[in-house]
Amino acid sequence: MITPVLPTYARAPLSFERGEGVWLIAEDGTRYLDLGAGIAVNALGHAHPHLVEVLREQAGKLWHTSNLYEIPHQARLAERLVAASFADTVFFTNSGTEAMECAVKMLRKYFSHIDQPERVEIITFAGAFHGRSSAGIAASGSEKMTRGFGPLLPGFVQVPFGDLDALKAAISATTAAILIEPVQGEGGIRVVPDSFLKALRALCDEHGLLLVFDEIQCGVGRTGRFFAHEWAGVTPDIMTVAKGIGGGFPLGACLASERAASGMVLGSHGSTYGGNPLACAVGNAVLDVVLADGFLEHVRRVSGHLRQGLEGLVASHPGVFEAVRGAGLMLGLKCVAVNADVVKACYAEQLITVPAADNVVRILPPLIITTDEIDEALARFDRAASAIEKDTI
Numbered sequence: 001m002i003t004p005v006l007p008t009y010a011r012a013p014l015s016f017e018r019g020e021g022v023w024l025i026a027e028d029g030t031r032y033l034d035l036g037a038g039i040a041v042n043a044l045g046h047a048h049p050h051l052v053e054v055l056r057e058q059a060g061k062l063w064h065t066s067n068l069y070e071i072p073h074q075a076r077l078a079e080r081l082v083a084a085s086f087a088d089t090v091f092f093t094n095s096g097t098e099a100m101e102c103a104v105k106m107l108r109k110y111f112s113h114i115d116q117p118e119r120v121e122i123i124t125f126a127g128a129f130h131g132r133s134s135a136g137i138a139a140s141g142s143e144k145m146t147r148g149f150g151p152l153l154p155g156f157v158q159v160p161f162g163d164l165d166a167l168k169a170a171i172s173a174t175t176a177a178i179l180i181e182p183v184q185g186e187g188g189i190r191v192v193p194d195s196f197l198k199a200l201r202a203l204c205d206e207h208g209l210l211l212v213f214d215e216i217q218c219g220v221g222r223t224g225r226f227f228a229h230e231w232a233g234v235t236p237d238i239m240t241v242a243k244g245i246g247g248g249f250p251l252g253a254c255l256a257s258e259r260a261a262s263g264m265v266l267g268s269h270g271s272t273y274g275g276n277p278l279a280c281a282v283g284n285a286v287l288d289v290v291l292a293d294g295f296l297e298h299v300r301r302v303s304g305h306l307r308q309g310l311e312g313l314v315a316s317h318p319g320v321f322e323a324v325r326g327a328g329l330m331l332g333l334k335c336v337a338v339n340a341d342v343v344k345a346c347y348a349e350q351l352i353t354v355p356a357a358d359n360v361v362r363i364l365p366p367l368i369i370t371t372d373e374i375d376e377a378l379a380r381f382d383r384a385a386s387a388i389e390k391d392t393i
């Protein structure tokens with residue numbers, strides 16, 4: 001018999017009653033060290049005092065009015081995102097998938113607007129994840145996500161990850177855009193080298209294409225810069241953001257240059273909830289912290305400490321781990337053991353991690369994590385790895 005909740009998720013037998021900073025607390029009081037942050041969502045950890053205060057205050061004032069009216073919190077959030085990024089304009093959504101949907105519509109509208117309607121194709125990369133809408137699964141191209149859901153939205157072409165020659169060969173007169181995660185998340189924490197992002201920018205400029213970055217998982221401070229692409233010194237034409245921007249409140253955004261957004265006019269797109277007062281009050285509160293002096297320096301400092309510790313862990317447990325990869329606080333342990341077993345062994349040490357493709361265990365802690373908490377996490381990882389070694393001997 002089907003369960004009351006549609007059975008589409010593989011859930012761990014864990015549930016939590018509350019959270020405090022980097023800790024998740026079960027009903028029986030057991031404290032779990034959370035290195036998953038709800039898959040890179042709880043950027044400021046759980047129950048961050050500033051977010052709680054702002055949410056409470058806004059909840060007592062106004063939740064929702066609709067985009068039929070001015071929304072001052074939304075306007076302010078857009079102004080702050082524009083000031084802190086390449087973008088000139090922002091469309092707000094409730095999720096990453098919806099931000100991607102806006103990006104796909106926007107880029108196609110751009111080419112229609114400039115009288116090149118034949119340009120509809122979007123090139124993406126193997127291992128990509130851009131959400132679960134019809135456009136999102138078509139963009140990923142993965143058999144697992146698309147099987148049985150046809151006909152797929154046409155106009156997506158996948159090339160192998162990091163293969164510049166294949167990419168060049170895929171560009172044609174009908175190509176509109178290149179879409180990429182600067183750091184692949186679900187695909188197994190695969191960092192796109194700066195040189196590759198630069199080459200993408202150059203190719204887009206050469207062929208008149210739009211460059212779209214999906215920073216839904218890697219953005220908002222996660223890599224130690226506000227946006228991950230800043231490390232490469234290149235800018236996209238369109239960028240999607242979600243997860244960390246709401247700190248746990250559902251909020252997404254599609255950012256764009258004036259040129260890329262030029263086809264989007266009155267009535268081109270819309271959302272009932274997107275950018276409502278409650279979500280945008282929280283989004284502004286997240287930015288108060290992430291953009292405050294010293295916050296991104298903190299992320300860079302502690303991420304260096306974590307990475308070094310994980311390198312040591314890999315060296316001590318070569319039968320369990322193969323390598324560390326990633327950027328900032330978006331790290332992955334490529335495993336020798338089965339990644340699901342590693343995640344399970346970590347649960348037994350009250351440590352939360354997240355599996356990803358390519359036999360990787362993802363480490364995505366709240367960005368507020370301290371070096372002491374990292375040391376505690378490393379000790380738990382060490383015990384989890386020893387338990388796996390014992391089981392396999």
Ligand code: PLP
Pocket residue numbers: 039095096097098100129130131132181185186214215216217218242243
């Ligand atoms: N794009 C990337 C890179 C993601 O990691 C995700 C979610 O994991 C999405 C898109 C989809 O976002 P959402 O689940 O908020 O719709």
